[in-house]
Amino acid sequence: MADVHAARRERLRERCGALAADAVLVTRPANVRYLTGVEPDGAALLLTRDRAVLALPEDSPRDPDQQFPPPDEIQRLEVPPGTDPAAAAAAAAARYRAGTLGVEEHDLTVARHRLVTGAAVPARVIDLDRAVEQLRLVKDEDEITALRISAEIADQALGELLESILVGRTERHLAMELERRMVDHGADRAAFPVSIGTGTHAGIAGHRPTDRRVEEGDFLTVALGARYRGYGASAARTFVIGTAPAQWQIDLHAVVFAAQRAGREALQPGTLCQEADRAVREVLQAAGHTEATPRPVGHGTGLEIAEEPRLGPGDMGKLEARVPVTVGPGVHLPGRGGVRIEDTLVVRPLGEGGPELLTITTKELLAL
Amino acid sequence: MADVHAARRERLRERCGALAADAVLVTRPANVRYLTGVEPDGAALLLTRDRAVLALPEDSPRDPDQQFPPPDEIQRLEVPPGTDPAAAAAAAAARYRAGTLGVEEHDLTVARHRLVTGAAVPARVIDLDRAVEQLRLVKDEDEITALRISAEIADQALGELLESILVGRTERHLAMELERRMVDHGADRAAFPVSIGTGTHAGIAGHRPTDRRVEEGDFLTVALGARYRGYGASAARTFVIGTAPAQWQIDLHAVVFAAQRAGREALQPGTLCQEADRAVREVLQAAGHTEATPRPVGHGTGLEIAEEPRLGPGDMGKLEARVPVTVGPGVHLPGRGGVRIEDTLVVRPLGEGGPELLTITTKELLAL
Numbered sequence: 001m002a003d004v005h006a007a008r009r010e011r012l013r014e015r016c017g018a019l020a021a022d023a024v025l026v027t028r029p030a031n032v033r034y035l036t037g038v039e040p041d042g043a044a045l046l047l048t049r050d051r052a053v054l055a056l057p058e059d060s061p062r063d064p065d066q067q068f069p070p071p072d073e074i075q076r077l078e079v080p081p082g083t084d085p086a087a088a089a090a091a092a093a094a095r096y097r098a099g100t101l102g103v104e105e106h107d108l109t110v111a112r113h114r115l116v117t118g119a120a121v122p123a124r125v126i127d128l129d130r131a132v133e134q135l136r137l138v139k140d141e142d143e144i145t146a147l148r149i150s151a152e153i154a155d156q157a158l159g160e161l162l163e164s165i166l167v168g169r170t171e172r173h174l175a176m177e178l179e180r181r182m183v184d185h186g187a188d189r190a191a192f193p194v195s196i197g198t199g200t201h202a203g204i205a206g207h208r209p210t211d212r213r214v215e216e217g218d219f220l221t222v223a224l225g226a227r228y229r230g231y232g233a234s235a236a237r238t239f240v241i242g243t244a245p246a247q248w249q250i251d252l253h254a255v256v257f258a259a260q261r262a263g264r265e266a267l268q269p270g271t272l273c274q275e276a277d278r279a280v281r282e283v284l285q286a287a288g289h290t291e292a293t294p295r296p297v298g299h300g301t302g303l304e305i306a307e308e309p310r311l312g313p314g315d316m317g318k319l320e321a322r323v324p325v326t327v328g329p330g331v332h333l334p335g336r337g338g339v340r341i342e343d344t345l346v347v348r349p350l351g352e353g354g355p356e357l358l359t360i361t362t363k364e365l366l367a368l
Numbered sequence: 369m370a371d372v373h374a375a376r377r378e379r380l381r382e383r384c385g386a387l388a389a390d391a392v393l394v395t396r397p398a399n400v401r402y403l404t405g406v407e408p409d410g411a412a413l414l415l416t417r418d419r420a421v422l423a424l425p426e427d428s429p430r431d432p433d434q435q436f437p438p439p440d441e442i443q444r445l446e447v448p449p450g451t452d453p454a455a456a457a458a459a460a461a462a463r464y465r466a467g468t469l470g471v472e473e474h475d476l477t478v479a480r481h482r483l484v485t486g487a488a489v490p491a492r493v494i495d496l497d498r499a500v501e502q503l504r505l506v507k508d509e510d511e512i513t514a515l516r517i518s519a520e521i522a523d524q525a526l527g528e529l530l531e532s533i534l535v536g537r538t539e540r541h542l543a544m545e546l547e548r549r550m551v552d553h554g555a556d557r558a559a560f561p562v563s564i565g566t567g568t569h570a571g572i573a574g575h576r577p578t579d580r581r582v583e584e585g586d587f588l589t590v591a592l593g594a595r596y597r598g599y600g601a602s603a604a605r606t607f608v609i610g611t612a613p614a615q616w617q618i619d620l621h622a623v624v625f626a627a628q629r630a631g632r633e634a635l636q637p638g639t640l641c642q643e644a645d646r647a648v649r650e651v652l653q654a655a656g657h658t659e660a661t662p663r664p665v666g667h668g669t670g671l672e673i674a675e676e677p678r679l680g681p682g683d684m685g686k687l688e689a690r691v692p693v694t695v696g697p698g699v700h701l702p703g704r705g706g707v708r709i710e711d712t713l714v715v716r717p718l719g720e721g722g723p724e725l726l727t728i729t730t731k732e733l734l735a736l
Contacts, residue, residue, distance in 0.1 A: 041574070081663050081680065105478035110495075113478045127478075176551050180544040189561070206409070295449050312449065 004142070005037045006073060008135060009047055015131050016047075021102035023048045023093045024128050025116065027086050028107040030303040031132035033230055036074060046089040048096050053077050055085035055092070086112055090120040102128035133308055138322045143302060144346055144356075146231035147324050150191065151344060151358035153226035154235055157181035158361055166241060166368055167216060171196040171209035174222075182226040191225035191232025191305045202238060203330050203338020205295060216242040219249060219337040220368070221330075225305060225344075232305045234326050235359035236342035239366045248336075253365040256331055256339040259283035260363070263297055263311075263327040267347050267355040273315035280329045281313075289331045298326040301344055323347045324358070372510070373405045374441060376503060377415055383499050384415075389470035391416040391461045392496050393484065395454050396475040398671035399500035401598055404442060413442075414457040416464050421445050423453035423460070454480055458488040470496035501676055506690050511670060512714055512724075514599035515692050518559065519712060519726035521594035522603055525549035526729055534609060534736055535584060539564040539577035542590075550594040559593035559600025559673045570606060571698050571706020573663060584610040587617060587705040588736070589698075593673060593712075600673045602694050603727035604710035607734045616704075621733040624699055624707040627651035628731070631665055631679075631695040635715050635723040641683035648697045649681075657699045666694040669712055691715045692726070 012035065016024055026032055026045040033039035035047075036054060043056040058078035079088040086108065093101050101120050105127040108116065117125045139147070157178050166174070175194040182190055197207040202219030214220060223236035238256075240249055263280040277297045284290075296312025301324050309317050311325060319325070328342025341363055346356040380403065384392055394400055394413040401407035403415075404422060411424040426446040447456040454476065461469050469488050473495045476484065485493045507515070525546050534542070543562040550558055565575040570587035582588060591604035606624075608617055631648040645665045652658075664680025669692050677685045679693060687693070696710025709731055714724040 082682075105482075108478055110473035110476055110478055110481045114473075172551050173548075176544075176548040180541075180548055183540050183544050193557070314450075 004140070005035055009035050009052055011135055012047060012132060013049065015135070016102060016128075019102055019126070019128065019131065021100045021126055021128065023096065023098035023100070023123070024102040024131075025086060025089055025093065026104060026128075026132060027112075028104050028132070030230075030307075031104070031107075031136070034132060034136055034303055039230070042085055044086040044089045046093055048093065048098055051075065051096060053089060053092055055079055055089040057081060057083075057085060084112060084115050087115040087119040090116040090123070090125075094120050094123050098123045100124045100126055102126050102131070104128050104132075106130060130308070136302055137300065137308055138320055139302060139324060139346075140322070143231060144322065144324065146229045147233045147302070147344065147346070148358050150187070150226045150228040150231055151233040151235065151360070153182050153185045153187050153228060154224050154233065155359065155361045156185045157226070158222060158224065158235075158237070161222075162239070162366070162368055166214045166220065168213050170211045170213050171198055171201065172211060174214070175209040178222070178224050182224070185226070187226035187228055188230070189227050191227040191234065195221070195223040195236075197221040197337075198241075200335055200337050203332040203340050205328075205330050205340060214241055217246070218242075219339065221338070221340050223340065223342065230303050232301060233324070233344035233358050234301055234305055234328070234342060235344060235361060236328050236330070236340045237361055237363065238339040238341060239368050241368055243367060245365055245367055250365060252331060252333070253339050255284065255287040255289065256329055256341050257363060259329045260327055260341045260343070263329065264343065264345060264355060264357075267319060267325065267327070267345055269319055269321045269347055269349050271319050273309045273311045273317045273319060274313055276311045276319075276325075276327060277313055277315070280327070284329060284331065297329050300325050319347045321347055321349055321352075372508070373403055377403050377420055379503055380500060381415060381417065383503070384470060384496075387470055387494070387496065387499065389468045389494055389496065391464065391466035391468070391491070392470040392499075393454060393457055393461065394472060394496075394500060395480075396472050396500070398598075398675075399472070399475075399504070402500060402504055402671055407598070410453055412454040412457045414461055416461065416466055419443065419464060421457060421460055423447055423457040425449060425451075425453060452480060452483050455483040455487040458484040458491070458493075462488050462491045466491045468492050468494055470494050470499070472496050472500075474498060498676070504670060505668065505676055506688055507670060507692060507714075508690070511599060512690065512692065514597045515601045515670070515712065515714070516726050518555070518594045518596040518599055519601040519603065519728070521550050521553045521555050521596060522592050522601065523727065523729045524553045525594070526590060526592065526603075526605070529590075530607070530734070530736055534582045534588065536581050538579045538581050539566055539569065540579060542582070543577040546590070546592050550592070553594070555594035555596055556598070557595050559595040559602065563589070563591040563604075565589040565705075566609075568703055568705050571700040571708050573696075573698050573708060582609055585614070586610075587707065589706070589708050591708065591710065598671050600669060601692070601712035601726050602669055602673055602696070602710060603712060603729060604696050604698070604708045605729060605731065606707040606709060607736050609736055611735060613733055613735055618733060620699060620701070621707050623652065623655040623657065624697055624709050625731060627697045628695055628709045628711070631697065632711065632713060632723055632725075635687060635693065635695070635713055637687055637689045637715055637717050639687050641677045641679045641685045641687060642681055644679045644687075644693075644695060645681055645683070648695070652697065652699065665697050668693050687715045689715055689717055689720075
């Protein structure tokens with residue numbers, strides 16, 4: 001794996017040539033992990049033409065079992081409490097005679113940027129922007145394998161929950177149980193707080209679990225993802241509680257399911273990101289659901305649960321092979337509830353079978 | 369409660385007079401909550417002399433049961449996806465003819481600050497710095513009650529875990545179970561990821577739970593906190609697994625316990641923050657533990673689990689009554705394990721009985 005990270009750092013160095021930065025300071029945790037394989041709290045990575053320096057608090061919490069990069073590849077710079085590792089790394093850049101230092105202005109606060117700029121003198125500080133995020137866009141097969149396992153873990157946890165009694169339990173309790181089950185199945189942790197919405201809460205995107213208890217006849221929306229080796233896939237499903245769904249529940253589920261399928265089928269290398277979003281909205285609006293969630297219908301996923309690209313109106317970027325994205329439309333009818341269905345898929349050319357579905361849990365309207 | 373938040377906003381307006389800002393933009397989530405009682409994802413609060421505007425994404429996940437401030441007190445400004453609520457609020461400030469807008473430079477990234485500054489034109493943007501954090505420093509009795517309940521919830525969850533069989537279970541699994549039990553006892557959620565360290569991992573501050581299983585003779589360190597109504601107290605305890613602790617375990621626990629007690633006893637209104645830290649270090653160093661954790665021995669806690677003040681070397685601020693702080697020294701012997709003991713206490717004058725201990729779980733070296 002060390003080779004992988006070294007190769008990524010080399011690709012970033014090449015980009016920096018174009019940027020006219022002869023050193024870069026990476027502070028966004030997912031970006032530090034992408035380039036080093038580790039993610040100590042508060043760490044900052046300095047890359048010069050011939051050096052890689054990982055600055056981290058000497059008192060930073062550390063998983064003793066965590067594999068650190070070999071010191072011959074990455075020099076370790078421990079900084080005392082009260083010192084900002086990013087500032088220490090910027091000072092090191094100056095010592096290494098860097099003339100221009102690229103930093104992540106979308107990650108550094110104004111206050112930290114001020115510290116870094118001061119410490120970097122005489123080096124000039126410029127914006128690295130999302131150069132590392134761009135490198136992270138297309139995944140290698142090892143990354144996709146991690147996402148596949150992440151999806152399998154969530155699938156196992158959800159499958160177990162569906163076999164248990166749900167009526168009378170609170171959204172909060174069900175969410176915690178899913179998080180525990182994902183960890184039991186090998187997740188580092190939940191990739192994001194599990195969302196459980198029942199009854200009138202069902203179908204709300206990102207609903208925070210409450211003490212509402214599951215009742216007969218409820219819609220039940222579950223949104224979950226497991227973090228595995230840093231990677232997280234995301235899935236959402238909606239079920240009904242009880243013997244038989246009501247007709248409006250069947251109809252609403254059918255519409256969202258059809259819209260979500262249309263979005264999945266639009267995932268082709270070379271198509272515009274907004275096309276997937278449009279495919280979904282057309283189905284929802286044809287069914288009269290103009291109240292459909294205003295948020296983009298999907299987004300990339302990887303070391304961050306929501307990363308580039310975004311699949312929303314006006315997103316003109318083109319999809320590429322080996323880019324994992326979510327497709328997760330929802331409709332919420334205030335006072336009644338709603339349906340959300342989300343999958344994580346990897347964009348693949350038709351010649352390779354088209355989009356690869358990672359979240360394989362059934363999307364049928366199960367009556368539990 | 370609405371009165372409480374209105375009074376806090378009024379106190380902030382008074383501070384802004386001194387700052388020469390005639391409007392402020394609050395973006396740090398805990399600060400938004402402190403001033404409004406709510407904390408929608410991505411929300412930004414604009415305060416002018418006579419207006420309060422809460423800008424939030426129209427698609428932001430919302431707990432439908434969450435009480436929103438009465439509209440007559442706080443105007444709600446919903447912004448479309450892709451628009452930054454902070455920028456929308458800054459534009460509103462300009463419409464309201466604010467000449468100078470104070471922003472939280474320790475919270476805004478450089479990229480967001482650029483958006484805000486552009487949207488605020490012709491208003492001039494200055495640094496509000498930690499004005500709201502300063503207001504949050506001394507708690508009112510309602511806040512202390514929330515912290516007290518937070519501590520009780522963690523105490524209940526820990527008490528239950530200690531009655532169960534621990535040998536053979538993984539750190540990760542025990543951590544998840546504690547989080548679930550805290551939610552069962554009424555926590556919003558864990559205030560921070562529960563830390564469980566066993567054997568050689570015991571005593572490491574902020575240790576991330578691994579798949580290591582509890583064994584006979586292990587030290588077991590637990591650090592946990594429940595979030596209740598937004599407030600979180602923090603506690604750490606260290607136990608031994610098995611029938612009888614080894615002598616070195618008894619000795620190490622006694623030293624850390626004595627050091628922690630010295631720190632607690634140093635908590636008096638008017639004393640310097642660094643005194644509590646020094647009291648702890650003197651005991652540890654007298655016992656020859658110069659390898660004691662370099663981090664400050666404690667910190668304030670409230671809407672954020674680690675907030676001002678800091679109790680570390682060189683922290684010259686003075687403790688005040690009704691400031692909740694943690695005192696949590698630890699000693700870790702690489703390859704052997706260690707001990708951490710942390711409490712959350714509220715600084716009180718001696719006339720009121722001195723520091724009020726919130727985390728009442730026994731600190732004895734229990735053999736489980």
